[in-house]
Amino acid sequence: MSILNQAKKELQLKIVYYGPAVCGKTTNLIKVHENVQTAQEKGKLVSLATSSDRTLFFDFLPIEAMSVMGYKTKFQLYTVPGQVIYNTTRQLVLKGVDGIVFVADSQYEKMQENVESFQNMEDNLKSLNLKLADIPYVLQYNKRDLPNIAPKEYMEFLLNNKEVQVPSFESCAHQCEGVFETLNMITRMLLGKFLSGLSEHSRKA
Numbered sequence: 703m704s705i706l707n708q709a710k711k712e713l714q715l716k717i718v719y720y721g722p723a724v725c726g727k728t729t730n731l732i733k734v735h736e737n738v739q740t741a742q743e744k745g746k747l748v749s750l751a752t753s754s755d756r757t758l759f760f761d762f763l764p765i766e767a768m769s770v771m772g773y774k775t776k777f778q779l780y781t782v783p784g785q786v787i788y789n790t791t792r793q794l795v796l797k798g799v800d801g802i803v804f805v806a807d808s809q810y811e812k813m814q815e816n817v818e819s820f821q822n823m824e825d826n827l828k829s830l831n832l833k834l835a836d837i838p839y840v841l842q843y844n845k846r847d848l849p850n851i852a853p854k855e856y857m858e859f860l861l862n863n864k865e866v867q868v869p870s871f872e873s874c875a876h877q878c879e880g881v882f883e884t885l886n887m888i889t890r891m892l893l894g895k896f897l898s899g900l901s902e903h904s905r906k907a
Contacts, residue, residue, distance in 0.1 A: 704800050713773040715892050720823045721805035722815040723784025726844040726875040733878045793826050801892045802839035808851040838891040841870040842884045
């Protein structure tokens with residue numbers, strides 16, 4: 703959950719990148735880290751990966767952003783491991799989550815893995831007494847540069863077929879296409895939720 707430090711006038715928000723193995727979660731964080739310009743705006747990127755380039759635990763990338771209503775905002779970006787055997791680690795990473803980026807692999811043969819990973823995400827949130835409907839999240843359809851990809855409309859049907867649809871983005875993360883559009887949307891949604899919460903608090907005060 704968001705951490706609000708009144709003394710420092712600082713707001714800290716946690717964003718988790720979720721999705722199946724090798725879908726591009728880590729690549730998103732690497733590209734964000736490479737393209738954030740100054741050392742003051744980004745923390746050290748910690749990546750714990752195997753030789754097969756699969757994240758075993760999590761990536762962590764704190765980014766300091768703009769000041770909102772006098773509060774300095776800091777976003778902490780994490781990824782979960784894609785492999786099912788590390789599900790306990792996924793649950794640990796989800797603790798205290800404020801927003802989620804679900805990264806899906808656009809290849810046709812990965813559709814079942816996408817659906818299973820999305821269901822696993824909902825199940826893990828429930829285990830933490832959280833509901834996906836209460837958490838801002840966006841969808842990223844990655845690897846759009848590959849030949850055997852499903853149409854966006856098909857992926858929307860599989861992953862965004864809910865009463866309230868969420869923003870979705872096509873991406874090619876290793877080329878940094880769609881990476882910042884995705885991140886900018888989830889951060890805007892989180893700040894909007896924070897500001898509405900402040901307004902609500904002010905009305906009740």
